[in-house]
Amino acid sequence: MTEPVISKGRYGVYVPYAMLLSDFVVLNLVLLFAFWLNPELLAGARRMLLVLANAAYLPLAGFSMPLRKQRALHMDRLVIKAFTTVILHAVIMLALIAFIDMLQADWFFYVEFYSIWLVALPLTWIATRMAVKALRRRGRNYVHVIIIGHGEHAERMADELQLDPGFGYKIHGFFDNQSPRRYGSGRFLGDIDHDLPSYLATYPVNEIYYTLPGDDDRLLDSVVRLADEHMASFYFVPRLSRKVARHFHLQQIGAVPVLSAHKNPLDNPVNRVVKRIFDILFSGSFLLISPVFFIPIAIAIKISSPGPVFFKQLRTGYKGKEFLCWKFRTMKVNADSDNRQATADDPRKTRLGDFLRRTSLDELPQFINVLRGDMSVVGPRPHMVKQTADYTRLIDCYMLRHVIKPGITGWAQVVGFRGATKELWQMEGRVEKDVWYIENWNLLLDIKIIVRTVTNAIHGDPNAY
Numbered sequence: 001m002t003e004p005v006i007s008k009g010r011y012g013v014y015v016p017y018a019m020l021l022s023d024f025v026v027l028n029l030v031l032l033f034a035f036w037l038n039p040e041l042l043a044g045a046r047r048m049l050l051v052l053a054n055a056a057y058l059p060l061a062g063f064s065m066p067l068r069k070q071r072a073l074h075m076d077r078l079v080i081k082a083f084t085t086v087i088l089h090a091v092i093m094l095a096l097i098a099f100i101d102m103l104q105a106d107w108f109f110y111v112e113f114y115s116i117w118l119v120a121l122p123l124t125w126i127a128t129r130m131a132v133k134a135l136r137r138r139g140r141n142y143v144h145v146i147i148i149g150h151g152e153h154a155e156r157m158a159d160e161l162q163l164d165p166g167f168g169y170k171i172h173g174f175f176d177n178q179s180p181r182r183y184g185s186g187r188f189l190g191d192i193d194h195d196l197p198s199y200l201a202t203y204p205v206n207e208i209y210y211t212l213p214g215d216d217d218r219l220l221d222s223v224v225r226l227a228d229e230h231m232a233s234f235y236f237v238p239r240l241s242r243k244v245a246r247h248f249h250l251q252q253i254g255a256v257p258v259l260s261a262h263k264n265p266l267d268n269p270v271n272r273v274v275k276r277i278f279d280i281l282f283s284g285s286f287l288l289i290s291p292v293f294f295i296p297i298a299i300a301i302k303i304s305s306p307g308p309v310f311f312k313q314l315r316t317g318y319k320g321k322e323f324l325c326w327k328f329r330t331m332k333v334n335a336d337s338d339n340r341q342a343t344a345d346d347p348r349k350t351r352l353g354d355f356l357r358r359t360s361l362d363e364l365p366q367f368i369n370v371l372r373g374d375m376s377v378v379g380p381r382p383h384m385v386k387q388t389a390d391y392t393r394l395i396d397c398y399m400l401r402h403v404i405k406p407g408i409t410g411w412a413q414v415v416g417f418r419g420a421t422k423e424l425w426q427m428e429g430r431v432e433k434d435v436w437y438i439e440n441w442n443l444l445l446d447i448k449i450i451v452r453t454v455t456n457a458i459h460g461d462p463n464a465y
Helices: 012-037 043-069 075-099 107-137 152-161 195-202 217-229 269-289 291-304 351-358 366-372 385-394 398-402 424-439 443-459
Strands: 143-148 169-175 188-190 207-210 233-236 248-253 256-261 310-316 322-328 376-378 407-409
Touching (some): 012 043, 012 107, 075 107, 152 169, 169 195, 188 195, 207 217, 217 233, 269 291, 269 376, 269 443, 291 322, 291 351, 310 385, 366 407, 385 398, 385 424
Parallel strands (some): 143 207, 169 188
16 A cells, blocks of 8 residues: 655635634724714724624634535635624624613714725625635645545545635545455545554544445444544545535434435525516616617628528426427528537528527527516526426436526526536536536525626637537
């Protein structure tokens, strides 16, 4: 067994505290800036507000610390937590002021202060997180990991840990009592019963991920005991379907632990209203200026080939209901439009249509669908009715992607699953990303997807045809 390269990461434990310190620095800088904007405040009032503002942030330090220690985290979640922190701080701060019965400034001062901090704190969290990720990509602040088990489940765990070097996971390898015939990523380090104890005694390991079934109590207890002896964090990885990788909440019925699936965030009526308002405002704003785009494109389509300007096709929408999806026509009029997907060198496409597809301009009329309520700006892409019938038979949980409205763009499209699906695994990947989006929805994620869609359109997407 060859020795792994071990980076000590001696000061990594202090990184979350350094990030927390930056919060206090920014808080006080914003407060000083608010003082500068309000020179009429007396010196005594300023000192009291400094004390109260820092005191109000102390209980929030514990609230945000688990977030700072979490390595794999999407930026939209980070921003939402930052917004929540500012709101909680305002509640605590005003409660303290009411408790001491001493209003230190007029209300306009507090509006200014919290408006600035509402922008400054998320930017601070993003900046510090990016700095730490850059540090980890250079080989610093790593967590040393071993995985118990081998095969697809263990490989999937390893893939997630190594998805971004900025997460800072260094996988030493895998242990299993059954020696695998073939192995994928990483290194097979040996037998659990005989090799694992000596390995933990020799090399620093911070985290152990147990991916084997939990029915072997002796083996599971043995690994947990070894993790405790060597002060390594132990994580049991349940064998859940890749396609239905829901967020689960651990509960207990008596002495028996059970996992309950969290609901789709858009089951919440408030979230549905927020998303619909965003759709109406976004699509309505675009349609007000749409003649700038629609008229030249319509004229060009009419000149390029005979046929209608718009192409309307039945597609599967919310709850499996069919609707007419609008697009600019990009092909010559043909009898196969409802049965065949477009390909890179499809002879049915016009030269103008090829350009419209590559730049995603052909999708612009779907803002009409959004305003009508058939679609959302962001969501799983709607498929042809024939595709829905075919893939429902071939792919487990395929219809889960229809529990929300389809979108003009979606998470699957901006992470590489756009365009024709020649192989079944491509559609399986698209369904997996669509389900992930449904289960992790928030408004900032929608905005992030829109920005990435525009960026991809400008730079050109090789899967757009």
